[in-house]
Amino acid sequence: MGRGVILELKNLHTEVEQKEILKGVNLQLKRGRIYALMGPNGAGKSSLAYTIMGHPRFKVSRGEIIFNGENITNLTPSERAQRGIFLAFQYPIEISGITLFNFLRLIFNTRVDDRKSPMEFSKFLKSKLEVLDLNEKFISRYLNEGLSGGEKKKSEVLQMVIVNPELVILDEIDSGLDIDAMKIVSNTINNFFNEDKTILIITHYQRFLDYVKPDNIFVMFDGKILASGGYELIDLIEREGYETLEKRREHDEI
Ligand SMILES: Nc1ncnc2c1ncn2[C@@H]1O[C@H](COP(=O)(O)OP(=O)(O)OP(=O)(O)O)[C@@H](O)[C@H]1O
Ligand SMILES: [Mg+2]
Incomplete structure (x- = not known):
């Protein structure tokens, strides 16, 4: 598939209850790359993720989202998922009454053409559980209900592996x-990644990025992309903090 642009955000503005959250985001993500998105609390990182996924709470007031050359700005979240976009939530929701096993089968069947019988699917799933060091009992529990914080995160990664999305x-x-879980999760992400995929990692910590090694780092501040670059950006943030970075940016020092 090559190294073309997979996602492009053009002057993206979003509002939540009439409050402007994203204030003109321009971003280009390429196939076969890993990116990190950093920024202070409340900068709009999760809002950006939700907007790309099409969460109805985030109203796009200006700008466009282009995925694989198609304008997806007005598509529903499930249409975006079918096209190959996947979001692992910062705060995974709990759904009582649906087991993780059934949920995984559901999302597998909507996205992947390769139909599997329940037996075949169980076998396939078992191999993925082992990789994430998850107990088999895990999948018969209700979606995220009563799971520890770390288990919820592993459940999200398991969904990613099953759905096999492009972005x-x-x-x-x-x-x-x-x-230990951080190593397992980062290994799973690294094994999942290949030339046809794109990964955007939102994080506050350099530690995780030591394991997944992004090609490029974006810094978001107050609803906009403030800077883009390599690891030197992380050092700069550690030394100076986000506010200083923003002030220096205003004065064209970086
Ligand atoms: N449903 C909502 N109603 C009102 N304001 C919202 C809503 N969702 C998000 N916001 C606001 O949008 C801004 C950006 O929030 P967002 O969750 O995107 O930040 P973030 O960069 O992910 O922060 P963190 O690092 O703490 O996760 C915040 O000021 C937040 O209060
Ligand atoms: Mg967030």
């Missing part, structure tokens, strides 16, 4: 993971 947005997938 993955991982919103603070590292938060709440112990060090």
